Amino acid sequence: MRVRPFEDVVAAHGATVLRVCRAVVGPVDAxxxxxxxxxxxxxxxxxLSEDANVEAWLVTIAHRRALDVGRARSRAPVPTDAMPERVAARADPATRDPDLWSALSRLPTKQRQAVAYHHIAGLPFADIARLLGNSPEAARRAAADxxxxLRKTYRKDEIA
Structure with a gap:
């Protein structure tokens, strides 16, 4: 039987789970x-066993639920009054001033997830490897890459 109320778990780990969700699906669906x-x-x-790492357990669930939400969003029809004449061209990401979330979203999937899980959620590479289905060394390499x-493409403040 659990001694710690679930409300305490939400209070303790809610912010971390939200950061992971934002990293996986963006701020709109987070x-x-x-x-x-x-x-x-x-x-x-x-x-859940008494000795379980609750934060890692929640991050695993967040990863899976965020993917589910993203998939559901991508399958949902988008209503329009009329079909556009032509599809509007997207601005080249290299020519606009990217913020952190857009810079993060441009990373390859495994790199984005490894960065989010390690640097945002604080998970060790062994746990990240289980989430991504690879080795701890591959998870470490993906995060480093x-x-x-990000260091090349994202600048928080331009220094004149």
């Missing part, structure tokens, strides 16, 4: 993924 994460976690929480790319 709230839905966060809610889905804690609904799933609430159902499974009574059966992602950070290297």
């Amino acid at each position: 709230d839905d993924a966060w809610s889905e994460t804690f609904l799933s976690a609430l159902r499974a929480y009574p059966d 992602g950070i290297k790319t």
Whole structure:
């Protein structure tokens, strides 16, 4: 039987779960993924072993729920009054001033996830490797490559 109330788990790890959700699906769908994460976690929480790493467990659930929310969003029809004459061209990401989330979203999937799980959620590479289905060394390399790319493409403040 769990001694720690689930409300305390939400309070302790809610911000981390939200950051992971934002990194995986972006800020628009992050709230839905966060809610889905804690609904799933609430159902499974009574059966979680006492010695489990609750944060890693929640990040795993958040990863899966965020992917589910992203998939559902991509399949949803978008209503329009009329078909456009032609598709508007997207601005080249290299020519605009990217913020962190757009820079992060341009990383390859495994790099983006490794950066988010390690640098945003604070998970060790062994846990990240299990999430990504690779070795801890590959997870470490993906995170390092992602950070290297972000350092080249993202500038928080321009110094004149």
